[in-house]
Amino acid sequence: MSSSAALDNLIDALCCLPGIGRKSAQRMALYLIDKNRQGAQAIAQNISAALDKVGHCERCRNFSDAAHCQICENAKRQDGLLCVVETPADVMAIEASGSFQGKYFVLLGKLSPIDGIGPDDLGFDLLQQRLESEQIDEIILATNPTVEGDITAQYIADLAARYQIKTSRIAHGVPLGGELEYVDSGTLARALNARQLFS
Amino acid sequence: MQNRVNDQPAFILHRRDFQESSLILELFTIDFGRISVLVKGARKRRDAAYFQTGHRLQLGWGGRSALKILTQIDCRPLQIPLKLYSCVFYVNELLLYLLPREQEQRDLFHRYQHLLLELAQHQADDSLEAVLRSFEMDLLQQLGLMPDLTMEHYSEQSVQAVLHYTFDMLTGLRRCEDGSEAGFGGGELLSIQQRRFDTTAVLKAAKRLMRKIIDYNLQGRTLQSRKLFQQLNKKP
Numbered sequence: 001m002s003s004s005a006a007l008d009n010l011i012d013a014l015c016c017l018p019g020i021g022r023k024s025a026q027r028m029a030l031y032l033i034d035k036n037r038q039g040a041q042a043i044a045q046n047i048s049a050a051l052d053k054v055g056h057c058e059r060c061r062n063f064s065d066a067a068h069c070q071i072c073e074n075a076k077r078q079d080g081l082l083c084v085v086e087t088p089a090d091v092m093a094i095e096a097s098g099s100f101q102g103k104y105f106v107l108l109g110k111l112s113p114i115d116g117i118g119p120d121d122l123g124f125d126l127l128q129q130r131l132e133s134e135q136i137d138e139i140i141l142a143t144n145p146t147v148e149g150d151i152t153a154q155y156i157a158d159l160a161a162r163y164q165i166k167t168s169r170i171a172h173g174v175p176l177g178g179e180l181e182y183v184d185s186g187t188l189a190r191a192l193n194a195r196q197l198f199s
Numbered sequence: 200m201q202n203r204v205n206d207q208p209a210f211i212l213h214r215r216d217f218q219e220s221s222l223i224l225e226l227f228t229i230d231f232g233r234i235s236v237l238v239k240g241a242r243k244r245r246d247a248a249y250f251q252t253g254h255r256l257q258l259g260w261g262g263r264s265a266l267k268i269l270t271q272i273d274c275r276p277l278q279i280p281l282k283l284y285s286c287v288f289y290v291n292e293l294l295l296y297l298l299p300r301e302q303e304q305r306d307l308f309h310r311y312q313h314l315l316l317e318l319a320q321h322q323a324d325d326s327l328e329a330v331l332r333s334f335e336m337d338l339l340q341q342l343g344l345m346p347d348l349t350m351e352h353y354s355e356q357s358v359q360a361v362l363h364y365t366f367d368m369l370t371g372l373r374r375c376e377d378g379s380e381a382g383f384g385g386g387e388l389l390s391i392q393q394r395r396f397d398t399t400a401v402l403k404a405a406k407r408l409m410r411k412i413i414d415y416n417l418q419g420r421t422l423q424s425r426k427l428f429q430q431l432n433k434k435p
């Protein structure tokens with residue numbers, strides 16, 4: 001409880017951030033209000049703008065301001081190479097490695113049988129439409145190397161096989177069980193280059 | 200439950216992401232049955248690959264609350280073919296629903312371990328149904344939910360191979376006219392009781408019977424894994 005109700009509310013709100021406890025939230029709030037009001041203004045505006053504008057790309061399901069995201073619209077990137085990942089954070093990790101010039105498909109999850117997360121939740125229909133209507137030469141399955149990620153990859157590989165599309169699995173170098181988001185970019189770049197044909 | 204446990208044989212029934220990089224594991228352990236543990240930073244750890252369903256683990260944990268904190272992990276990996284994981288998920292979901300919390304289930308633990316070893320060594324598709332039915336029976340038997348298939352419930356007369364019976368959770372086995380579609384042959388029931396799943400007729404009857412008993416004990420909940428794999432296998 002501070003001297004200001006508005007400040008208390010700000011602290012409460014900051015607590016929703018992952019890894020931020022009450023003490024850190026307090027420090028952040030005091031810094032923004034006391035030391036950096038301009039920065040605080042920028043955060044407030046950007047959060048509000050992002051909430052307003054950011055939706056999902058109709059082609060790849062990644063976050064996007066428009067119907068199609070900047071990566072999908074980028075003519076310099078290869079259309080024939082499609083990398084399937086679980087989360088937008090995985091796209092960021094691969095982009096940071098600078099080793100991939102194709103396009104993405106973001107599942108926004110993985111098959112989780114016991115949680116009832118199935119193909120409908122992961123946009124398999126949309127993916128299938130794209131495999132059907134686009135000229136895709138290769139799919140790189142970059143789901144996480146967990147049991148659920150492997151099963152997801154297997155089903156997408158089966159799907160791709162129906163359209164005679166080559167699939168490969170990001171491999172070797174990504175420590176088994178290590179999630180892409182937490183793998184350093186050098187390792188990730190090597191893993192992408194050393195991908196193996198999926199059987 | 201004591202405060203600290205070490206070297207406890209365990210399997211992961213379910214894992215779910217928690218906060219940024221942690222996991223909450225639902226475990227089947229040899230001495231404490233089903234428990235939940237939190238693994239801080241699990242998804243960033245070098246041994247992240249251990250935290251998967253289907254591996255034989257030795258775990259340590261501490262804490263008095265319902266959610267323990269993991270302190271130790273060793274792993275003897277099992278290579279279960281990906282295609283057979285539908286069975287693992289199905290069985291895991293059954294255990295999640297039916298196993299009571301923090302209650303020793305040594306025999307069932309060994310049967311579960313045996314099941315995973317069989318899946319890991321499995322070659323062709325044919326005997327899987329029998330393996331699954333057998334485990335379902337183990338599970339129901341250990342939890343005291345498996346009816347006696349050798350005797351009629353009310354009359355207490357022995358089931359006879361040449362006669363026909365209906366089965367209902369409340370009235371148990373009852374003699375009926377043969378040819379009833381929902382019924383079971385006495386011979387089939389006796390084979391199931393002895394786990395002799397030699398013919399497809401017995402396997403089919405066993406599947407129908409076990410489904411009935413399991414669904415009753417799930418008390419209206421649906422098995423997500425069963426639904427999902429049906430959906431995935433159905434797609435053209």
Ligand SMILES: [Zn+2]
Pocket residue numbers: 057058059060061062064068069070071072073
């Ligand atoms: Zn896009």
